[in-house]
Amino acid sequence: MSTAQKSPPPYLIVRGSLPPPPPETSVAVVGLGRVGLPLALAFAAKGLRVIGVERDARTRAAIAEQRMPFHEPGCDELLRTRPLEVVADVSELSDGSLPEYVVITVGTPLQAHIEVDLTQLAAVTRSLGKVLRKGQTIVLRSTVAARTTEYVGRVLTRETGLMPGEDFHLAFCPERIVEGKALVELETLPQVVGADDEASRARASALFSVFPVDQLHTSLVGGELIKLFNNVTRYVSFALANQFALIADQFGESVHPLIAMANHDYPRDPIARPGFAAGACLRKDFGMVSENHSTTDMLVAAWRVNEYMPNFVARKLAEHAGGLHQKTIAVLGYTFKRDTDDPRDALTPKLLRYLEREVPREVRIVEPNLGGEIPLEHGGTARNWELTAALRGADAVVLAMNHSRFADVRRFVVGPDAIVAPGAWVADLWNVCNTGELFFCARPQVVGGP
Ligand SMILES: NC(=O)c1ccc[n+]([C@@H]2O[C@H](COP(=O)([O-])OP(=O)(O)OC[C@H]3O[C@@H](n4cnc5c(N)ncnc54)[C@H](O)[C@@H]3O)[C@@H](O)[C@H]2O)c1
Incomplete structure (x- = not known):
């Protein structure tokens, strides 16, 4: 990432409701697991145009039948009332159809060693590199070690020549819900918004303004650490x-x-x-x-x-x-x-x-x-x-x-x-x-x- 773009972290608590993004704002949620699927359904319930990306065929089949692949209170009803369009890979969102926002919620397990397994994240980022356009906003939401969002930015630059903070926006907005209370906590837990430049922070902040919660504005690493500290x-x-x-x-x-x-x-x-x-x-x-x-x-x-x-x-x-x-x-x-x-x-x-x-x-x-x-x-x-x-x-x-x-x-x-x-x-x-x-x-x- 170019250090010229990096503004000092604000450590700002933004209280109360912010103006929500315009209806029809489009967002892709990549990885429809315990975090991604409730989030995608919650975004759709707020009127955003949502497309899911999920590599697992059984999960895609369940969602196509409007059936939750796991138990999460309230999600069955959301899925029944509003079908969710799902594709298997981000690169399918080509020809300029990649939504304005891409939120990444893939798994980040631990290797058998004391080391995060970035395999899923690396695959998504490579695919994303095939379709990323100027002006888009990439939000990482998976839990990651400090500096992993910067790594995502570097891969995207390698694949596209585009720079985070200049050509596209990059933010880290961790998921902090517990399973079983996803929909309730999306509406109540303060939302961390981590970014290293003002434009990226503003874009990510606007997306999560669909939820009527305080926002905690900080840097990329600050956001990564807050999640881990919790x-x-x-x-x-x-x-x-x-x-x-x-x-x-x-x-x-x-x-x-x-x-x-x-x-x-x-x-x-x-x-x-x-x-x-x-x-x-x-x-x-x-x-x-x-x-x-x-x-x-x-x-x-x-x-x-x-x-x-x-x-x-x-x-x-x-x-x-x-x-x-x-x-x-x-x-x-x-x-x-x-x-x-x-x-x-x-x-x-x-x-x-x-x-x-x-x-x-x-x-x-x-x-x-x-x-x-x-x-x-x-x-x-x-x-x-x-x-x-x-x-x-x-x-x-x-x-x-x-x-x-x-x-x-x-x-x-x-x-x-x-x-x-x-x-x-x-x-x-x-x-x-x-x-x-x-x-x-x-x-x-x-x-x-x-
Ligand atoms: N489960 C929780 O309660 C919880 C809470 C907060 C944060 N988190 C964090 O959120 C992240 C996701 O957790 P989860 O529990 O939802 O994991 P999960 O394994 O349930 O979901 C990840 C999904 O991503 C899909 N995926 C992987 N690679 C893909 C690709 N290249 N393209 C499309 N889809 C792909 C997988 O098939 C899977 O369905 C993790 O980093 C986790 O630590 C989880």
Whole structure:
């Protein structure tokens, strides 16, 4: 990027509603996943002329049938009432038909190394280079490591000879929604608008003015870092709660009531709850920060604590239960967080691998948010058990997730209606059974009773 064009970052909070872009403003959203599809539907609902770009044929087929390829509240209705035109590749938007705005929302996973995988972004940028024209605005919305938007600009310059900030506009406007609340949060969360020149900032700002939210104007790198700071804070706060669970366990205490009491009417910095923390955002976003330096820092420590939790749960459960060899284990929850149907980068598969090392008789997985079978990480599927069928006669239970559809679990695990095996041990990471215990015996066998 030419440094001559770079204006100092404004760090400006623009409050309230800005004038929206003219109706019929055209925008392409590239990558119709959990972020891109809700955004495309929300833009269309605001009257913009939207075209989707999605390389996955199954996703395109679902959208053509006006059917959401995944669960996101409110999106089914938007898609049913307003069909979305979708093409497979940006380069199909040629002959001057490329919309005024292109918003890139492709996946940015982490490599097996501590390194962001830019394969999807590189492919989109190369395709975009075939059709980019002067005056267009490119907005990167995927979560990326610092300086990645500059990289997008450099690729576009290499492919076209056009300069960001002079011939076309370039901005970074991160997505900050959580799955399950996409449409609500697009209308309520302040929108970060990162750009290194005034014209790009103004163009990106105008597009996102369709949403009645404050805008946070900053530089490209500023926008990239704000997004990472938000996610890394969550990741570290979950790691801290997990560390507290390990410390409490060392002292023979249960962490759930301790955290509840520490938080009770205490006005500062509530402690999160322990649990598996990974998923398509949190774990990889830590990697995006960490790839830029060599030293061990507190983010690496947070990563280690969160990654250790499945091992801890499997090992402690085995210890309490007197071993898990030839036992039946029910594992409740497979997706990466409460009430989502997204299994990407969840920690339950890692837990299952540790449980399998104990060589149990059977492991029964229950995931009510997945309609059919359980998709396994390296291909194939496993049976998705109905809750009571999985719990009946189970010798051990892991509550790996606190889905709202597990509200009844307590009834089947403790109390007179319990259907687990007598003496069954439970690992309740989320205190779903409300016993206050991380590990407890569900139906203690009374020795020498009447
Ligand atoms: N999922 C979330 O809750 C969330 C929240 C905030 C930010 N983010 C970030 O947003 C980005 C997207 O996340 P996601 O969860 O939507 O990912 P996703 O994998 O669900 O969606 C990405 C989509 O892009 C498509 N794609 C990839 N390359 C393409 C190409 N060359 N042309 C057309 N389509 C292409 C993929 O087929 C896929 O459907 C990531 O950077 C993620 O970190 C995600």
